[in-house]
Amino acid sequence: xxxxxxxxxxxxxxxxxxxxxxxxxxxxxxxxxxxxxxxxxxxxxxxxxxxxxxxxxxxxx
Numbered sequence: 188x189x190x191x192x193x194x195x196x197x198x199x200x201x202x203x204x205x206x207x208x209x210x211x212x213x214x215x216x217x218x219x220x221x222x223x224x225x226x227x228x229x230x231x232x233x234x235x236x237x238x239x240x241x242x243x244x245x246x247x248x
Contacts, residue, residue: 199223203232213237220244 216238218224224242233240 194221194223196223196226196229200226200228200232203229208232208236211236211238217241217243 211233213236216233218240220242223229230240
């Protein structure tokens with residue numbers, strides 16, 4: 188998926204549905220606290236394949 192401009196919640200959710208959850212395995216995951224990572228739909232998609240969604244503080248990177 189290629190898009191120009193800024194990432195939005197909708198764009199991230201679409202990528203998550205079409206690409207991310209098809210490749211995730213249990214125990215994988217982790218996201219920073221970008222606003223588009225925090226939607227309930229994103230969390231539900233990731234948890235639907237047995238993964239957790241730990242948020243990583245970007246100040247620790």
